[in-house]
Amino acid sequence: MTTPLKKLIPQAEDFLPLLGTDYIEFYVGNAKQAAYYYQTAWGFQPIAYSGLETGQKHQTSYVLQQGKIRLVLTSPLHPDGPINSHINSHGDAVKILALWVDDATKSFEETIKRGAKPYLQPTMEKDENGTVIRSGIHTYGETIHIFVERKNYSGAFLPGYKAWDKTYKTTDVGLKYVDHIVGNVGWNEMNEWCDFYTHVMGFAQLVSFDDKDISTDYTALMSKVMSNGNGRIKFPINEPAIGRKKSQIEEYIDFYNGAGVQHMALATDNIIETVSQLQQRGVDFLTIPASYYETVLDRVGTIDEDLEPLKELGILIDRDEEGYLLQIFTKPVLDRPTLFFEIIQRKGAQSFGKGNFKALFEAIEREQEQRGTL
Ligand code: FE2
Numbered sequence: 001m002t003t004p005l006k007k008l009i010p011q012a013e014d015f016l017p018l019l020g021t022d023y024i025e026f027y028v029g030n031a032k033q034a035a036y037y038y039q040t041a042w043g044f045q046p047i048a049y050s051g052l053e054t055g056q057k058h059q060t061s062y063v064l065q066q067g068k069i070r071l072v073l074t075s076p077l078h079p080d081g082p083i084n085s086h087i088n089s090h091g092d093a094v095k096i097l098a099l100w101v102d103d104a105t106k107s108f109e110e111t112i113k114r115g116a117k118p119y120l121q122p123t124m125e126k127d128e129n130g131t132v133i134r135s136g137i138h139t140y141g142e143t144i145h146i147f148v149e150r151k152n153y154s155g156a157f158l159p160g161y162k163a164w165d166k167t168y169k170t171t172d173v174g175l176k177y178v179d180h181i182v183g184n185v186g187w188n189e190m191n192e193w194c195d196f197y198t199h200v201m202g203f204a205q206l207v208s209f210d211d212k213d214i215s216t217d218y219t220a221l222m223s224k225v226m227s228n229g230n231g232r233i234k235f236p237i238n239e240p241a242i243g244r245k246k247s248q249i250e251e252y253i254d255f256y257n258g259a260g261v262q263h264m265a266l267a268t269d270n271i272i273e274t275v276s277q278l279q280q281r282g283v284d285f286l287t288i289p290a291s292y293y294e295t296v297l298d299r300v301g302t303i304d305e306d307l308e309p310l311k312e313l314g315i316l317i318d319r320d321e322e323g324y325l326l327q328i329f330t331k332p333v334l335d336r337p338t339l340f341f342e343i344i345q346r347k348g349a350q351s352f353g354k355g356n357f358k359a360l361f362e363a364i365e366r367e368q369e370q371r372g373t374l
């Protein structure tokens with residue numbers, strides 16, 4: 001069922017095209033403290049700020065960066081309004097998956113023509129550093145794609161932001177870029193959203209997993225991985241499947257109150273160092289039984305790393321036709337069991353860790369059991 005990436009990707013019709021992930025914006029209750037968390041625990045660096053001091057009277061946004069990964073944390077300054085209702089409905093959550101394009105007007109027109117629901121008409125913003133054009137469309141749940149055209153801009157982030165020259169800086173943990181961003185959608189909605197990425201965004205399906213691949217004794221889910229033509233943007237889409245107990249996707253949908261971003265995989269080229277740093281700084285990861293490491297090398301063969309540090313840190317290993325990968329998953333980073341992060345190091349493999357699904361989902365079920373949501 002797994003088909004190597006390079007064989008399928010020509011099927012994508014890259015009419016946009018997408019150059020990469022531009023930024024990921026969260027709507028949160030307290031952006032100042034969230035920014036401190038992503039700086040202190042995750043090693044993101046302060047880049048730009050917008051708020052009362054910059055003439056923005058309704059909301060505050062902090063922009064943080066590590067490698068090519070740019071996070072925007074936004075909080076409302078007053079009651080009511082769309083940011084408040086988003087937080088009320090979903091808790092702290094990913095609102096915007098912004099995509100870097102050459103032409104935000106064309107990206108809007110092409111996707112609207114193919115059936116996308118408009119969110120933001122192409123809009124030019126300017127300041128002394130040049131101009132940015134942004135446009136936006138809706139995707140699953142209340143999540144938004146913003147197209148960002150920034151080829152004529154040299155400022156810190158976007159017009160309206162000032163460079164955030166903070167004296168408090170932490171060392172980064174070696175995170176490089178966004179590998180993939182996973183959306184959870186409701187029962188029987190996976191194919192609808194995969195069709196959206198195929199027809200509206202010009203993506204192609206790389207891989208699909210059914211409930212036989214992704215189930216334990218108790219719970220199940222289904223997943224399809226959608227990719228744009230150049231492979232820089234990969235959006236797996238999950239939906240719950242029937243099992244003996246409640247699917248982790250159903251738990252997410254219940255707490256998120258609908259479809260939304262489940263996890264973001266961030267790439268490193270030294271997962272042992274990155275995860276050691278994150279654990280020392282208090283980021284909690286799912287734990288894997290020691291028995292996993294007794295047989296893992298029989299399954300994946302020889303790897304460059306010593307097994308012992310991988311075992312100590314709880315890092316998982318999988319292999320496909322093209323190589324192997326190392327991956328680990330945090331516990332939810334919010335009070336609601338919704339968003340979590342994956343740290344991934346690819347050593348040739350372009351797949352998503354199918355061989356680890358069972359160990360991973362059993363680890364998630366142990367957490368669900370403690371939450372009383374299994
Ligand atoms: Fe993932």
